[in-house]
Amino acid sequence: xxxxxxxxxxxxxxxxxxxxxxxxxxxxxxxxxxxxxxxxxxxxxxxxxxxxxxxxxxxxxxxxxxxxxxxxxxxxxxxxxxxxxxxxxxxxxxxxxxxxxxxxxxxxxxxxxxxxxxxxxxxxxxxxxxxxxxxxxxxxxxxxxxxxxxxxxxx
Amino acid sequence: xxxxxxxxxxxxxxxxxxxxxxxxxxxxxxxxxxxxxxxxxxxxxxxxxxxxxxxxxxxxxxxxxxxxxxxxxxxxxxxxxxxxxxxxxxxxx
Numbered sequence: 001x002x003x004x005x006x007x008x009x010x011x012x013x014x015x016x017x018x019x020x021x022x023x024x025x026x027x028x029x030x031x032x033x034x035x036x037x038x039x040x041x042x043x044x045x046x047x048x049x050x051x052x053x054x055x056x057x058x059x060x061x062x063x064x065x066x067x068x069x070x071x072x073x074x075x076x077x078x079x080x081x082x083x084x085x086x087x088x089x090x091x092x093x094x095x096x097x098x099x100x101x102x103x104x105x106x107x108x109x110x111x112x113x114x115x116x117x118x119x120x121x122x123x124x125x126x127x128x129x130x131x132x133x134x135x136x137x138x139x140x141x142x143x144x145x146x147x148x149x150x151x152x153x154x155x
Numbered sequence: 156x157x158x159x160x161x162x163x164x165x166x167x168x169x170x171x172x173x174x175x176x177x178x179x180x181x182x183x184x185x186x187x188x189x190x191x192x193x194x195x196x197x198x199x200x201x202x203x204x205x206x207x208x209x210x211x212x213x214x215x216x217x218x219x220x221x222x223x224x225x226x227x228x229x230x231x232x233x234x235x236x237x238x239x240x241x242x243x244x245x246x247x248x
Contacts, residue, residue: 052164052212058230067168092169092226093213109168119172123229 003154010079044068053090062099206248
């Protein structure tokens with residue numbers, strides 16, 4: 001599948017955030033400045049996460065796949081983020097199961113853009129210990145980007 | 156063919172991903188049922204003719220049909236068990 005939705009320019013390595021809300025604020029600012037989302041995005045992201053948390057208890061490390069409704073997206077994207085230190089993230093379909101999440105994939109999907117295959121490919125591969133360790137140890141944005149687009153299944 | 160529903164908050168990411176994955180698994184297991192991704196607000200309407208509800212959001216109420224843990228199909232954890240529960244629901248529904 002086409003890996004062009006993985007936007008190299010949106011990769012954040014060792015991003016410094018205090019908590020989830022701080023992450024949403026900083027990430028929304030970046031996405032808005034680069035023209036990927038509308039002004040309404042930040043509030044939409046926060047509201048949606050409150051109602052429907054997006055932490056996934058994948059092994060070996062939990063991940064998070066925050067996303068807002070399609071109407072707030074201008075250009076589809078996947079923003080891959082590695083935090084400097086993990087933050088608490090609530091597990092999907094719960095309101096009280098928390099995980100320390102360091103790797104986040106912010107999904108900016110619009111209906112009918114092949115996101116189903118994309119999400120499946122990501123979630124399946126992010127359970128590969130070797131890949132996860134390479135992502136955690138990548139030294140540069142280039143390295144991080146290469147690791148992701150080299151996932152089997154991407155063109 | 157029997158109907159199974161799945162719903163998530165936005166209907167654009169997780170629910171469709173789970174639907175496509177479960178449809179593939181059902182086909183592999185030769186189960187005559189199809190998963191349909193529906194809007195969370197319309198779940199109640201689909202309860203009358205669906206044999207199971209795959210939930211990927213918190214469920215606070217009782218449903219008249221079996222509720223399957225949809226996260227299992229995203230993460231692969233306990234997927235086998237949840238798939239079996241789903242197949243049982245199709246066979247009994």
